[in-house]
Every structure is written in structure tokens, then in C-alpha cells.
Amino acid sequence: MTADSVQGRSHPIPRQRKPAKIFHWVNIISLLLMMTSGLQIYNANPVFGGRNGIPFPPIFLLGGWLAGGRHWHFAAMWLFALNLLWYGVYILMTRRWRHRFISGKDVKALQRTQNQKRRNYAWHRLAYTAIIPILLLAIFTGLGMYKPAQFHWIVDCFGSWQALRIVHFATVPLVVIYAVIHSWLSLKVGGSRLVESMFW
Amino acid sequence: MHQFSSRRRFLELSGLSSMSLLLGGCALSLVEGVVGKTFEPLNQNVESLLFNPQKLIPEFPESDIEPNAFIINTYKFTPIIDPLTFRLVVDGEVNNPLSLSIAEIQQLPHQTMTIRHVCVEGWAAIVQWGGVRLCDLVALAHPKSDVRFVYFESADGYYESWDLASAVHPQTLLADQKNGQPLPIENGAPLRLASPIKLGYKQSKWVTRITLVNQLRRSKGYWEDQGYEWYAGL
Numbered sequence: 001m002t003a004d005s006v007q008g009r010s011h012p013i014p015r016q017r018k019p020a021k022i023f024h025w026v027n028i029i030s031l032l033l034m035m036t037s038g039l040q041i042y043n044a045n046p047v048f049g050g051r052n053g054i055p056f057p058p059i060f061l062l063g064g065w066l067a068g069g070r071h072w073h074f075a076a077m078w079l080f081a082l083n084l085l086w087y088g089v090y091i092l093m094t095r096r097w098r099h100r101f102i103s104g105k106d107v108k109a110l111q112r113t114q115n116q117k118r119r120n121y122a123w124h125r126l127a128y129t130a131i132i133p134i135l136l137l138a139i140f141t142g143l144g145m146y147k148p149a150q151f152h153w154i155v156d157c158f159g160s161w162q163a164l165r166i167v168h169f170a171t172v173p174l175v176v177i178y179a180v181i182h183s184w185l186s187l188k189v190g191g192s193r194l195v196e197s198m199f200w
Numbered sequence: 201m202h203q204f205s206s207r208r209r210f211l212e213l214s215g216l217s218s219m220s221l222l223l224g225g226c227a228l229s230l231v232e233g234v235v236g237k238t239f240e241p242l243n244q245n246v247e248s249l250l251f252n253p254q255k256l257i258p259e260f261p262e263s264d265i266e267p268n269a270f271i272i273n274t275y276k277f278t279p280i281i282d283p284l285t286f287r288l289v290v291d292g293e294v295n296n297p298l299s300l301s302i303a304e305i306q307q308l309p310h311q312t313m314t315i316r317h318v319c320v321e322g323w324a325a326i327v328q329w330g331g332v333r334l335c336d337l338v339a340l341a342h343p344k345s346d347v348r349f350v351y352f353e354s355a356d357g358y359y360e361s362w363d364l365a366s367a368v369h370p371q372t373l374l375a376d377q378k379n380g381q382p383l384p385i386e387n388g389a390p391l392r393l394a395s396p397i398k399l400g401y402k403q404s405k406w407v408t409r410i411t412l413v414n415q416l417r418r419s420k421g422y423w424e425d426q427g428y429e430w431y432a433g434l
Contacts, residue, residue, distance in 0.1 A: 041322060042322070044320070044321040044322055045319070045321035045322045045323045047322070050323060051271075063232060064232060065427075066320065066321065067236075067423075067426070067427040067428045067429070068232040068236070068427065070320070070428075070429065071232060071235050071236035071239065071240070071427075071429075072232065072235055074239060074243050074429075075235045075236075075238065075239035078239070078242070145322075147247075147250060147433075147434060148316060148318060148324070148434055149257045149316075149396050149397050149433075149434040150250050150251070150434070152257070152258055155316075161316065161318075161323075161324040165322065
């Protein structure tokens with residue numbers, strides 16, 4: 001796909017496949033549930049500072065108390081993880097991974113081309129390629145904390161329990177930063193019509 | 201006209217949002233109960249599927265013990281127990297009910313293990329526990345074949361229930377030692393549960409009675425009755 005066809009001379013309205021839209025919606029909703037219920041759990045014993053640490057204000061929290069936060073977290077976990085799984089299968093089966101994620105061409109474009117549109121497009125693909133390992137890391141570290149007896153090797157990967165907690169928590173600001181960059185680049189690349197096409 | 205409609209729209213929106221704020225609080229706590237009740241059985245099935253009652257959880261070297269990381273969560277008060285008159289009762293669906301003194305319990309094989317204690321609040325600490333295996337005590341009581349659950353009662357009124365497979369796991373101990381020292385009273389002396397396979401709130405302190413049953417009662421545990429998950433496997 002070239003930058004020209006993205007601007008869409010023949011297709012003025014960008015269209016997205018229905019599975020992509022479904023994935024996008026479920027991903028946004030499940031991530032919001034995961035993050036707000038996760039911060040509720042965080043507040044029981046903040047990762048930074050323990051009992052004396054600074055808790056998050058109630059507006060960011062879901063679940064009301066620790067047990068409620070855990071119920072939401074472990075319920076939304078299924079939605080989040082299975083959504084990511086079927087999408088992974090979908091992009092492999094349809095071979096969409098070839099042109100959806102960053103390739104050597106994009107890296108070259110970033111290094112050489114002076115075409116700003118082409119550069120933005122390459123940056124955008126870099127951004128949504130980078131979110132995949134972040135989301136998988138959230139699941140991997142979460143599994144390590146959920147089942148440290150059965151998956152003790154996951155805890156070992158990070159050296160200590162505290163390191164595991166920090167990495168799991170770090171996926172929250174990473175996802176938020178990603179959402180900002182992703183929205184901004186979408187607007188630059190395809191304007192509001194592209195952004196809207198992802199939703200409706 | 202345009203101004204009018206936008207004002208009306210604003211009023212509509214503000215009314216809707218304040219209503220949703222009011223309703224949101226109630227609705228969310230209702231939904232929370234539904235979410236918990238819907239997904240807990242699924243999570244529990246997956247957890248017990250993952251759990252292998254024969255598999256030993258890898259232990260840590262003694263040098264990894266974190267004596268300062270272990271936080272004491274007390275529920276009501278710290279009971280004062282005289283170890284000389286203390287009796288541990290094992291009853292319920294058993295052919296040989298027991299009432300054991302500390303001296304009698306100490307005649308059972310003693311085992312130490314250095315494991316990670318994980319609290320529901322998110323912190324964890326590597327602790328060394330020493331004590332008798334719960335499976336040895338259960339075997340002494342000759343449980344009937346239909347026993348599936350175990351209740352634990354504590355001197356402070358705390359109560360818990362476990363699935364039998366987790367209770368008779370070889371690393372489920374009734375501990376009388378912590379980090380090589382006699383168990384401190386605030387950690388549950390003379391006897392407390394210690395296990396690498398359950399969250400901290402399952403590990404009752406000051407255990408006085410162990411009751412083997414074939415069905416769970418309405419009361420499953422102090423925290424569970426307030427909404428915590430019952431299985432709580434690690």
C-alpha cells in the first residue's frame with residue numbers, strides 16, 4: 001500500500017473491516033476496565049511506597065474496594081486476553097500482519113524520505129506495532145502475579161516480586177501514552193475521517 | 201432557535217450526566233456482584249485445573265528470606281493462648297476425631313519450607329515456615345471417603361474453608377515456626393496455616409479446630425462472606 005492509496009483517490013471515505021472495528025471497540029472497553037480495576041487493586045498496597053504510598057483518586061477506580069476491583073480485573077481479563085487472541089489469529093489467517101505492522105520499507109522511509117505523509121504513515125505503523133508487545137507484556141506479568149506458584153518462572157524472569165509488580169504497572173502509562181500518540185498520528189495521517197472509520 | 205436548542209441540549213445532557221452519576225454508584229455495585237458471581241466459578245475452574253495437588257512448589261534458599269517484608273494483618277485482636285492447656289480439635293466427617301496437645305502434635309514429622317507468602321493486597325514476602333503437614337493430621341483422623349472441604353476455626357473467631365486437595369497438599373503446613381524461630385504470637389502462635397498455594401487470607405492464624413465436611417456451609421470464610429473469592433489459589 002502506498003501513501004497515495006491511503007489518501008484514497010478512488011475511495012474518498014476510508015473503510016475498515018468489521019473485525020478490525022470489533023477488535024478496536026472491545027480492546028478499548030476491556031482496557032478501560034482492566035486499568036480502572038487495576039488501580040483499585042493498586043490502592044490496597046501501592047506499588048511505590050506500600051502502605052505509605054500515594055493512592056489513586058476514586059474517579060479512576062472501578063470496583064469500590066479491593067475484592068470488587070479484583071472481581072472486575074479477573075473478569076475483564078478474559079475479555080481482554082481472548083479479544084487479543086482472536087485478533088492475532090485473524091491477522092495471521094488473513095495475512096494482514098504483512099501490511100498492518102512495521103516493515104523494512106517503513107524503517108527505510110523514516111531514514112530517507114522527505115515526504116512528510118509517508119513519514120507519518122511509517123511512524124503510525126511503528127506505534128501500533130509497539131503496542132502489541134506492551135499488551136502481551138501486561139498479560140504475561142499479570143499471569144505471573146495471579147499464579148506465582150504455578151508460573152514461578154514468570155516471576156523469576158523479572159528477578160523479584162517487586163520488579164514484576166513495577167513492570168505490570170508500567171504497562172498502564174505505556175498504554176495511555178500509546179493511546180495519545182496513536183490518536184494524534186491517526187489524525188495526521190487520515191484526518192477525522194480515518195479516526196471515525198475505526199469506530200463506526 | 202439554535203440557541204434555544206443548544207440550551208435544551210445542555211440541560212438534557214447535564215440532567216443525564218448527574219442522573220448517571222447518581223445511578224452509576226448504585227448500578228456499579230450491583231454489577232460488581234454480578235461480575236463476581238458470573239466469573240468466579242469460571243476462574244475457579246481454571247485455577248483448580250491448573251493446580252496439581254501432587255506438584256511441589258519450588259522453594260527458595262534461606263538467604264532469600266525477607267524478614268522485614270512480611271506485614272501483619274490482624275482481623276480483630278490477638279488472642280492469648282496458653283500452650284500448656286491448648287488443644288487442637290480435628291472433627292467432622294472423620295472416623296477418628298482428635299483432640300491433640302502441642303506435645304502430641306510435635307510428635308508428628310516436622311518440616312520446614314521457604315516459600316513466597318502472597319497477600320491479596322499485592323505485596324509478597326519470602327518466609328520460612330516450620331510445622332507439621334496438614335495431610336498427616338488429616339490422615340490420623342481417618343476422614344470418610346466423601347470429605348471434600350476443610351473448615352478452620354481460630355481462637356479470635358476468624359474462620360476459613362479450603363478444598364480438600366489444597367488442604368492435603370504436601371506444602372500445606374500447620375506451622376509453629378517462622379524464619380527458624382518459634383512462631384510469634386502476632387503471627388498466629390501456637391499454630392497457623394502456611395502454604396505456597398493460597399493467598400494470605402486463606403492462611404488462618406491461631407487455629408484451634410479443623411473440621412472435615414462434605415459440603416460447604418453458607419459461611420465460607422471471614423473475607424469470603426464479605427465478597428472475596430473463595431478458592432484464592434496461587
